Amino acid sequence: MASDVLVLVEHIDSELTDTSYELVGKAKDLAGGWNGEAVALALGSVDTSELAADRVLKMAHPSLDNYTPEAWLEALHAVVQERDPKLVLIANSTVGMDLGAGLSGRWGKPIAAYASAITGEDQDVVVTSQVFGGKLLAEAVIDGGQGVCTVIAGSFPGEAGKGGGATVEDLTPPAALGESRTSFVTTIEPEGGDVDITESPLLVSIGRGIESEDNIELAQEFADAIGAAVSASRPITDAGWLPKTRQVGKSGMKVKPKAYLTFGISGAPEHLEGMRDSDLIVACNIDENAPIFDIAHFGTTTDLFDLLPALTEKVK
Numbered sequence: 588m589a590s591d592v593l594v595l596v597e598h599i600d601s602e603l604t605d606t607s608y609e610l611v612g613k614a615k616d617l618a619g620g621w622n623g624e625a626v627a628l629a630l631g632s633v634d635t636s637e638l639a640a641d642r643v644l645k646m647a648h649p650s651l652d653n654y655t656p657e658a659w660l661e662a663l664h665a666v667v668q669e670r671d672p673k674l675v676l677i678a679n680s681t682v683g684m685d686l687g688a689g690l691s692g693r694w695g696k697p698i699a700a701y702a703s704a705i706t707g708e709d710q711d712v713v714v715t716s717q718v719f720g721g722k723l724l725a726e727a728v729i730d731g732g733q734g735v736c737t738v739i740a741g742s743f744p745g746e747a748g749k750g751g752g753a754t755v756e757d758l759t760p761p762a763a764l765g766e767s768r769t770s771f772v773t774t775i776e777p778e779g780g781d782v783d784i785t786e787s788p789l790l791v792s793i794g795r796g797i798e799s800e801d802n803i804e805l806a807q808e809f810a811d812a813i814g815a816a817v818s819a820s821r822p823i824t825d826a827g828w829l830p831k832t833r834q835v836g837k838s839g840m841k842v843k844p845k846a847y848l849t850f851g852i853s854g855a856p857e858h859l860e861g862m863r864d865s866d867l868i869v870a871c872n873i874d875e876n877a878p879i880f881d882i883a884h885f886g887t888t889t890d891l892f893d894l895l896p897a898l899t900e901k902v903k
């Protein structure tokens with residue numbers, strides 16, 4: 588019905604991602620305002636018993652157990668065609684960015700990506716999106732409200748989407764699924780690292796502001812002095828200055844240490860996605876407008892090249 592909010596839930600190794608619960612919670616909130624239902628669509632084999640949607644649609648097919656753009660888009664589009672929801676919510680993950688754009692094209696409806704807030708205003712949907720790596724917020728209106736929205740992880744509380752109790756419907760997969768030209772082969776896990784940053788209660792995390800591989804020593808010395816591990820933003824691991832296993836964020840590790848101390852990290856949404864749940868966040872960045880300060884509990888605009896040696900000295 589064109590008053591329902593459909594959430595495509597995501598799963599990794601048959602387990603729902605946290606964002607799936609966050610989106611279901613938001614869908615309930617929005618659908619309630621339009622007298623519709625919060626409907627979760629689960630493609631492939633995954634346990635959905637904890638989802639607190641009004642309705643869970645399950646579609647089982649071997650080609651849906653692991654994500655492939657072709658099969659998932661075929662299945663998602665078939666459900667959208669049949670159910671005609673008002674709004675489709677998808678995580679703004681690597682998978683979601685792919686699928687959201689694909690669905691928007693096939694369905695012929697608009698997409699608002701990088702959403703961090705969504706409100707229903709009468710029949711319209713107002714979406715606040717983070718643009719330019721989170722430095723600016725942009726507001727977009729989906730006139731009449733029918734469209735796709737991809738949502739940044741951590742934008743809404745997950746608790747509202749948990750608790751179970753949904754009516755479950757099993758759907759018949761579209762025949763075209765048997766004709767997919769792409770198939771999932773295997774998952775390639777990153778190589779085991781020297782340090783497991785997800786286990787460390789204290790992280791000293793460095794970004795592009797560190798400028799060169801040689802300067803990483805400054806962060807390592809401070810980390811050693813306080814018993815922390817060194818983690819990093821993506822430019823550092825892309826440059827090969829630290830192994831990929833030290834990367835925090837969307838395409839890296841999700842961490843939740845007691846304290847996350849950042850030096851020269853701007854706070855792009857893809858980085859925040861991996862660390863925003865840390866108990867304490869402290870940021871050092873010379874740019875007072877850096878988005879990291881929006882979520883940091885404490886911050887300083889001191890130059891990291893002055894601060895790191897001074898902190899190490901002080902602790903020693």
Ligand SMILES: Cc1cc2nc3c(=O)[nH]c(=O)nc-3n(C[C@H](O)[C@H](O)[C@H](O)COP(=O)(O)OP(=O)(O)OC[C@H]3O[C@@H](n4cnc5c(N)ncnc54)[C@H](O)[C@@H]3O)c2cc1C
Nearest residue numbers: 794795796820821836837838839851853857858872873891
């Ligand atoms: C699909 C996708 C997935 C991604 N996945 C990830 C991911 O998993 N993790 C991730 O981190 N990024 C990821 N990114 C990249 C992300 O968008 C950003 O480009 C990246 O996080 C920026 O890293 P940074 O903050 O180190 O660099 P920048 O954004 O360049 O910020 C450097 C900061 O250092 C500050 N600075 C400079 N000099 C100093 C100094 N002397 N002292 C103090 N501060 C200083 C600057 O003011 C600036 O704010 C992804 C992007 C995409 C599109």
